[in-house]
Amino acid sequence: MAKWLLFLCLFMGLTQTHAKEAAPAADDPALEARMLQITAELRCLVCQNQTIADSHADLAVDLRRQVREMLAQGQTNQQVLDYMTARYGDFVLYRPPFKATTVLLWVGPGVMGLLGLLGLVWILRRRNRMPEDRFEPDEAEPEVTPQAAQPRP
Amino acid sequence: MIPEIGHFALWLALGVATVLGIVPMVGAGRGRDDWMVLARPCAYILAGLITLAFGCLMSSFINSDFSVLYVAENSNSALPIQYRIAGVWGGHEGSLLLWMEMLALWMVAVSLFSRHLPRPVLARILAVMGLVSVGFLLFMLLTSNPFDRLFPIPPDGNDLNPLLQDPGMVTHPPMLYMGYVGFSVAVAFANTTLIGGNLDATWARWTRPWTTVAWLFLTIGIALGSSWAYYELGWGGWWFWDPVENASLMPWLLGTALIHSLAVTEKRGSFKSWTVLLAILAFSFSLLGTFLVRSGVLSSVHAFATDPRRGLFILAFLTIVVGGSFALYAWRAPTVGLGARFALISKETALLANNVLFLVSAGAVLLGTLYPLLLDALGLGKISVGPPYFDSVFMPLMAPTIFLMGVGPLARWKEAQVPDLARRLRWAAGVTLVAAVTTGWMAGQIHLVATLGLIMAFWIFTSVATDLWERIRPQGGGLSEVRRQLGLLPRALVGMMVAHLGVGVFCLGVVMVKTYEVENDVKMNVGETTTVRGFTFKFNGIREYEGPNYTASQGEMEITRDGKPVTVLHPEKRIYRVQQNPMTEAAISPSLTGDLYVSMGEEVEGGAWIVRVYVKPFVDWIWGGCLLMAIGGALAVSDRRYRRKQGGAA
Amino acid sequence: MKHLRYLIPLAIFLGLVLFLAAGLKLDPHEVPSPLIGKPAPGFALTRLDDPGQTIRRDDMLGKVWMLNVWASWCVACREEHPLLVEFSRQKLLPIIGLNYKDERIAGMKWLSGFGNPYDASLFDHDGRVGIDFGVYGVPETFIIDRQGVIRYKQIGPVTPDVIRNKIEPLVRQLNG
Numbered sequence: 001m002a003k004w005l006l007f008l009c010l011f012m013g014l015t016q017t018h019a020k021e022a023a024p025a026a027d028d029p030a031l032e033a034r035m036l037q038i039t040a041e042l043r044c045l046v047c048q049n050q051t052i053a054d055s056h057a058d059l060a061v062d063l064r065r066q067v068r069e070m071l072a073q074g075q076t077n078q079q080v081l082d083y084m085t086a087r088y089g090d091f092v093l094y095r096p097p098f099k100a101t102t103v104l105l106w107v108g109p110g111v112m113g114l115l116g117l118l119g120l121v122w123i124l125r126r127r128n129r130m131p132e133d134r135f136e137p138d139e140a141e142p143e144v145t146p147q148a149a150q151p152r153p
Numbered sequence: 154m155i156p157e158i159g160h161f162a163l164w165l166a167l168g169v170a171t172v173l174g175i176v177p178m179v180g181a182g183r184g185r186d187d188w189m190v191l192a193r194p195c196a197y198i199l200a201g202l203i204t205l206a207f208g209c210l211m212s213s214f215i216n217s218d219f220s221v222l223y224v225a226e227n228s229n230s231a232l233p234i235q236y237r238i239a240g241v242w243g244g245h246e247g248s249l250l251l252w253m254e255m256l257a258l259w260m261v262a263v264s265l266f267s268r269h270l271p272r273p274v275l276a277r278i279l280a281v282m283g284l285v286s287v288g289f290l291l292f293m294l295l296t297s298n299p300f301d302r303l304f305p306i307p308p309d310g311n312d313l314n315p316l317l318q319d320p321g322m323v324t325h326p327p328m329l330y331m332g333y334v335g336f337s338v339a340v341a342f343a344n345t346t347l348i349g350g351n352l353d354a355t356w357a358r359w360t361r362p363w364t365t366v367a368w369l370f371l372t373i374g375i376a377l378g379s380s381w382a383y384y385e386l387g388w389g390g391w392w393f394w395d396p397v398e399n400a401s402l403m404p405w406l407l408g409t410a411l412i413h414s415l416a417v418t419e420k421r422g423s424f425k426s427w428t429v430l431l432a433i434l435a436f437s438f439s440l441l442g443t444f445l446v447r448s449g450v451l452s453s454v455h456a457f458a459t460d461p462r463r464g465l466f467i468l469a470f471l472t473i474v475v476g477g478s479f480a481l482y483a484w485r486a487p488t489v490g491l492g493a494r495f496a497l498i499s500k501e502t503a504l505l506a507n508n509v510l511f512l513v514s515a516g517a518v519l520l521g522t523l524y525p526l527l528l529d530a531l532g533l534g535k536i537s538v539g540p541p542y543f544d545s546v547f548m549p550l551m552a553p554t555i556f557l558m559g560v561g562p563l564a565r566w567k568e569a570q571v572p573d574l575a576r577r578l579r580w581a582a583g584v585t586l587v588a589a590v591t592t593g594w595m596a597g598q599i600h601l602v603a604t605l606g607l608i609m610a611f612w613i614f615t616s617v618a619t620d621l622w623e624r625i626r627p628q629g630g631g632l633s634e635v636r637r638q639l640g641l642l643p644r645a646l647v648g649m650m651v652a653h654l655g656v657g658v659f660c661l662g663v664v665m666v667k668t669y670e671v672e673n674d675v676k677m678n679v680g681e682t683t684t685v686r687g688f689t690f691k692f693n694g695i696r697e698y699e700g701p702n703y704t705a706s707q708g709e710m711e712i713t714r715d716g717k718p719v720t721v722l723h724p725e726k727r728i729y730r731v732q733q734n735p736m737t738e739a740a741i742s743p744s745l746t747g748d749l750y751v752s753m754g755e756e757v758e759g760g761a762w763i764v765r766v767y768v769k770p771f772v773d774w775i776w777g778g779c780l781l782m783a784i785g786g787a788l789a790v791s792d793r794r795y796r797r798k799q800g801g802a803a
Numbered sequence: 804m805k806h807l808r809y810l811i812p813l814a815i816f817l818g819l820v821l822f823l824a825a826g827l828k829l830d831p832h833e834v835p836s837p838l839i840g841k842p843a844p845g846f847a848l849t850r851l852d853d854p855g856q857t858i859r860r861d862d863m864l865g866k867v868w869m870l871n872v873w874a875s876w877c878v879a880c881r882e883e884h885p886l887l888v889e890f891s892r893q894k895l896l897p898i899i900g901l902n903y904k905d906e907r908i909a910g911m912k913w914l915s916g917f918g919n920p921y922d923a924s925l926f927d928h929d930g931r932v933g934i935d936f937g938v939y940g941v942p943e944t945f946i947i948d949r950q951g952v953i954r955y956k957q958i959g960p961v962t963p964d965v966i967r968n969k970i971e972p973l974v975r976q977l978n979g
Contacts, residue, residue, distance in 0.1 A: 022681035022692070025674040025754070025763045032674070043537045045834055045939035049395060049454035051539075054388060058904065059939055062930050087937040089837040094539025096524075101533045105524045109517035109546045116509040124497055124505075135494045136422050430812060437816070450823060452831040461827045468827070472820050479813035487806040530825045535835055 028072075035067045038080050041094045051094065156221050159209025160300040166202040166253075167290040169195055173283030177276035181349070189276035193264045196279045199286060200257035207254045210299050211241050219310050222303040223247060229312035229731050231702040239322040240313045245447055245457035246299035251326060252443075253289055255334040256282065263338060263363070270359065277345035278338070285337050288470040296463050312702070312731035321381030329374030329401060333439040335367020336404060339411065340436035343429045344478055347485040352425045354492075357418035360432065362790045364415060368408040369786035375401050376779035387737035387752045389670075389767055391775060394543040397455035399522045400442030403515045407435040410511035413504050421566060423492030423501060430482060431508070437475040438515065444471055450526060496568040503561035510554040517546050548606075555609045555660070558653055559616030563623070577623070581615035588615075596669045596770065606664030613657030617650050645792040652785025659778025665771035666747075674754075678761045686768045688749060689713050695762070703727040703736075708762065710740065710751050724753045724764075748772050836937050836956040843870075843947050844935035851902050851910050851924035858899070858925060860951060867977045868897045869970075870945040871921070872933060874905045875913035877941040883960035884917050890966055891920030896974050900924035903933045903941055946970060948977045 026032035036053045042063075044055035052060045052067075063084075070080055084092045096102045173195035180188025210223075214237045219225040227243040242251040260282050267275050293299070313322075342360040346352045378401070383391040392398065414428040444450075447457050448464025495501040521538045529535055563577055589607035593599035624646075625638040675683045677692040684690070693709040705727045712719040722740035729736060739752040747770035754763030838844075847859045871887060873880045891898050900921035902910045907926060914924070927933055936945065937956075944957040955973055957965055 020678075020681045022675040022677040022683045022764075025676045029674075041539070041541050043539065048452050048832055049393075059930075059934075062934060066931070066934060086837065087934060088834060088939065089535060089937075091535045091537050091834045094537050095541035096536045096538050101528055102524075102536065105520060105538065105542070106546075108520050109513065109550060112516055113510065113513045113550055116513050117506060120502075120505055120509050121497070124502060127491065128494065128497065130491065132494075134491050136490055136492050426809075433812075444823070448823075448827060450826040450829075450831065464827045465824070468820060468824055472817075475816055476813065476820070479816055483806075483809040483813055486809045525831070526826045526829070527822065529829050529831070530822050535833075 031068065031071050034077075035064060035071055038071075038077055039064055039067055042081075042084060043092050043094050045088060045092065155209045155212050156218070156300040156302065159206040159213075160298065162202045162206040162209065163290060163294055163298075163300075166199055166206065167287065167294060169199045169202060170283045170286040170290055173199060174280050174287050176280075177283075178280035178348075181273035181276040181280070184273075186272065189272050192276040192279040195283065196260040196264045199283065200261045203250075203253050203257040203286075207241075207250055207257075210247060210250055211238060214238065214240050217310070219308075220302055220304070220306040221299075222301045223299045225303050225307050225310045227313050228310040229702065230309050231730070232310075232313055232318070233701050235320075235323055236313055236318045239317070239326075242326045243313050243317055243322070245463075246293070246297045248326065248330075248457070249289065249293050249297055250299055252330050252334060253286065253293070255327070255330045256286055256289070256337065258331075259334055259338055260286075263341075273349065274345055274359075277348055278341040281341035281344050282337060285341075285474060288474060292463075292466050292470060296460075296466055309731075312729065315703070315727070315729040315732065315734055315736050316385060318702075318729075319381065319385055321377060321385065325374060325377040325381055327374075328370050328377055332367050332369075332371025332374050332408075333401075333404060333442070335363065335370055336408060336432075336436040336439050338363040338367065339432040340478060343432035344481055347429060347481045350485060350488070352429060352485070352489045354419050354422040354425075357415045357425070357428060361412070361415045361419060362795050364408065364411055364432070364435075365786045365790050368405070368412055369783040369790075371401070371405050371408060372779050372783045372786070375405060376776045376783075379779075380776045383772070384739055384741055387739050388765065389739070389748075389750050389752075389769060389772075391772075393454075394518075394521070394540045395455060396451040396453040396522050397442070397446050399518050399543075400438075400445050403518050404435050404438040404442065406511045406515040406518070407431060407438055410508045410515075411435050413511075414508050417501050417504050418492070421493045421495065421501060422490075423495065424505065425492060426482070426486035426489045427505075427508070429486065431512075433475070433478040433482060434512075434515075437471075437478070438519075440467075440471050440475060444468055445522075451522070493567075495566070498564075498571055499569050500561060500564040500566045503557050503564050507554055507557045507561065510550060510557070514547060514550045514554070517550060518543065521546065552605070552609060555613060555656070558656065559612050562620045562649065562653070563616065578616060578619060581612065581619045584615045585611040592665075596665070598669075600668055603664050603668035606660060606668075610657045610660035610664060613653055613660070617653050617657070621650060643792055643794075645789045645794075648785045648787070648789030648792070650785070651788055652782045655778045655781025655783075655785055657778070658774050658781055662771045662774025662776075662778060666769050666775070669770045670772075671768045673766045675764055675766065676757060676761045677764045678759070683764075683766055685766055687714055688719065688768060690749075690751065690764075690766050692762070692764065700727065702731065703729045705738075706753075706756075708751075708753050708764070710764075710766075712742065712749060720749070722749070722751050724751045726753050743773050745773070746771060833958060834939060836953070836958075838937055838953045839956060841953060842951050843945070843953050844932070846925070846932045846935065848925040848927055848932060851900070851907060851914075851926045854907075854926070858923060863897075863899070863947070864951050865949055866897060867946070867948050867974055868899060870899050870901055870936070870947060872901045872903050872936070872938050872941055872943045872945075873924075874903045874941050875909040876905065879960050880942045881917065883942055883962075884920075886961055886963060886966065887920040888918040890961075895971065896978075897922045901932065901936075901938075902926050903938065904928065904930040944970075946973055946977075 039053040040051050042052040044050045044052050044057055044060045046057035046059050047055055052063050067080055070083065081093065090097055096105060098106055173192065176188050177192035177195070213221045213224050214228055215234065217224070217228060217230045217237070223244060223246050227240045227247070228237055232240065242248045260279065263278060263282070339360055342356065342363070346356045378398070379391045383389055411428065411431040414424065414431050417423055418425050418428045444464065444467040446453065446455060447459065448467060449456070449459030449461055450464060521542055524538050525536050559578065559581065560574060563574060585608055588611040589604050590599065592607050593604050624642060625635045627638070671685050673683050673685050677683070679692060679694045682689050682691040689712065691711040691713070693711055696707050696709070698705050698707060705725045707723050707725045710722040710724065712722065720742045722742055724740035725738040727736045727738060728734070737752055739750055742749040747768060750767040750769055752765045754765060756762050843860055845860045847857050850856045850858060887898065898921050900923070902924045904927070910924065910926070925932070940958065942960055944961055945953055946955040948954050954977065955969065961970070
């Protein structure tokens with residue numbers, strides 16, 4: 001029994017040394033993940049169509065390093081964002097801040113959607129109140145028996 | 154000599170296009186048959202001349218004629234042949250010629266497949282397309298001539314941007330442009346019917362197949378672009394809400410709205426003027442996209458070499474074509490009749506609500522894309538609007554749209570009952586909830602947002618299944634009855650179901666990959682491994698080799714699962730010799746349930762390499778879904794009613 | 804009258820065209836500085852030519868001065884450099900260079916080759932001071948007033964036009 005156990009341990013030890021687990025590229029993966037999450041919402045100033053997380057530009061590399069240090073010092077995400085906007089303005093944020101100048105941007109789609117749907121209902125109601133002679137005669141094919149409700153395409 | 158022939162062909166084409174734009178149009182207005190019959194031959198000649206010019210440019214590329222400036226800027230003697238061909242549309246001038254070639258092909262198609270159209274209608278349609286050609290030809294000849302010569306002739310060219318040296322470059326732009334340009338057919342039909350003053354259901358029936366084909370090309374084009382970015386850029390992103398991507402999405406959204414709106418108009422004669430407006434909008438956004446990409450007004454990774462002077466020309470062209478169409482609309486639309494009556498709750502309303510939502514979505518994308526420009530123009534500062542904005546705004550708009558996708562097909566024309574619909578859909582709703590939660594649980598974690606997304610996807614699947622079930626088992630017959638009913642289903646209907654399924658498949662892919670994707674960034678020495686989601690990746694080393702126009706360091710990554718071999722991947726880092734830029738070629742192992750994605754970073758001290766390893770669940774469903782949508786469109790267009798000869802009730 | 808609503812799409816479109824036309828004159832890549840009107844960030848850097856000597860922001864208080872960001876690897880800097888050298892001869896205001904992400908030897912060699920308009924150059928090896936000033940490209944130039952507040956930022960090389968129409972009038976105004 002003991003011999004068998006010893007053999008098992010040796011065997012496992014051998015297989016472990018074959019497959020050596022690679023070290024994470026970053027020194028602190030959790031911090032790195034947080035840094036990447038923040039910088040993924042920041043615009044690289046140099047190649048302006050990439051995030052700071054993805055860009056290979058020198059400035060992006062420097063800024064990622066800067067963010068890593070700030071996070072290691074215990075700063076919050078908001079403090080990092082404030083640091084960036086203090087130096088580069090709102091341009092650096094891919095998520096536009098909610099301010100007086102961006103109200104239209106953030107509220108626009110929702111308002112348009114609401115107005116659009118309400119407008120549709122209003123127009124349809126009004127349309128249905130029109131006299132019969134305004135409408136064209138019904139060209140639609142007759143409906144099949146409604147038993148299982150089989151609408152035509 | 155050949156470039157000069159090409160250049161001359163373009164000038165001749167301009168002449169023919171001008172004739173085409175004017176004579177048949179006036180002829181239709183005056184009832185002059187001898188002028189109207191010119192439309193088809195002019196269209197064929199115009200197409201022939203443009204194709205000749207396109208062929209000349211392609212020949213210059215294939216033969217590496219660097220005395221042509223455009224070839225010198227976009228090609229190189231070491232460039233493999235397929236990229237020399239694709240290089241034709243690798244830059245601004247050539248891509249315009251591609252646009253023109255697509256327009257030529259569409260004009261030929263319209264000329265060929267229009268036996269059933271009355272002569273004045275065909276004359277006007279081709280005339281409108283001729284006028285669009287005039288605009289583009291003028292633009293090319295006056296500001297963007299692809300045949301400009303270069304002297305002294307350089308010994309070799311600048312090479313095509315390595316990012317473009319890829320099969321994606323061969324397929325994505327042509328498909329995309331087929332789509333963009335195809336909407337010009339819809340606008341030609343729209344303008345024709347406004348001018349002719351006979352906007353009715355017949356118009357919708359004629360327009361619908363053309364629009365569907367344009368739409369399906371655009372769907373494929375966008376999907377190709379997205380999948381290309383996915384494997385090319387090295388980190389597996391597939392959509393960035395970049396201005397140029399948005400410029401392709403907006404016509405797609407409007408085109409989708411248009412197809413659905415045409416269904417209402419064709420079937421019930423309702424909302425004709427609204428459908429015409431959508432047709433104009435779809436093409437307008439195609440042209441707007443052309444403007445945005447080439448004018449320098451927006452910053453984009455896809456933007457061509459920008460020049461405000463060209464921008465001004467396109468803007469003027471845009472104003473004439475689109476402004477003219479809107480003016481025509483304002484003049485004629487008020488006279489159009491109301492069509493048939495329908496209740497507030499009905500299939501018509503569902504389709505129209507869907508229209509509104511698609512229009513609002515397109516509007517939201519436009520708002521986000523142009524907002525930085527708006528603030529800058531007003532002197533209110535510079536901001537950026539990126540993925541965080543679009544993601545948070547677009548999804549909530551899509552949710553009700555997708556809900557309607559389930560309800561619409563089941564609703565009856567003219568009048569539907571909510572309790573009836575609810576009853577018929579309760580099974581679908583129940584299964585949806587269960588499936589959504591179960592999938593999340595099986596994937597390892599249930600997230601709220603992911604569950605909402607999964608609900609959307611499963612809602613589509615179950616509602617399509619419900620629709621199908623109802624149609625093939627109307628009286629609850631046996632298997633042979635079911636089979637018979639299946640055979641009886643019109644292709645258009647099957648096309649709709651397949652396309653809708655495609656949307657569901659797409660949603661599923663998006664939700665799964667965004668929520669459950671895992672990434673590992675590791676420093677790998679030879680022989681080391683890393684494990685992600687049960688897959689073990691082992692780095693076996695690097696081999697260097699020389700490609701046709703690049704040098705490569707190719708890594709070998711052996712992947713196993715539970716000790717059993719899965720595959721071997723070969724990610725690369727390349728340096729393209731001419732432009733000396735480094736490129737990452739990711740290695741991907743695709744499967745139905747997800748991709749294994751490996752991308753090499755840099756080499757660090759000690760001979761180790763930084764490697765990024767990803768497991769991306771269901772990511773291929775994103776493009777699989779798009780493919781299904783396109784197949785659905787193709788099925789719908791091949792419906793028997795479009796293949797009937799004229800004379801029969803088509 | 805109700806027919807007017809059919810003109811709405813045309814009206815919206817024309818509005819869009821107008822503002823797109825306005826957009827043609829703008830540069831979407833230019834990033835204006837949020838630091839204008841704010842105090843210059845604090846710094847303490849060694850001189851490029853003398854690692855033993857440190858210059859701090861507060862050393863410059865009481866003077867109107869120019870900070871010019873440059874580097875030996877910067878191609879566009881060669882374009883503006885002769886202008887700066889000539890401008891420095893006017894002795895209008897102290898010009899301090901910020902040698903950004905460079906090496907001392909390379910930097911000093913570059914100055915000896917192309918001329919040295921600077922009263923002193925600060926050695927910002929890792930670029931942190933540059934980041935604090937919101938530098939995103941080289942060259943960039945700042946004008947800072949007596950109280951240490953940034954009053955102007957030039958993105959890209961200075962041109963004779965900029966010197967004549969922006970910098971000189973501003974400096975005269977700040978000097979009282």
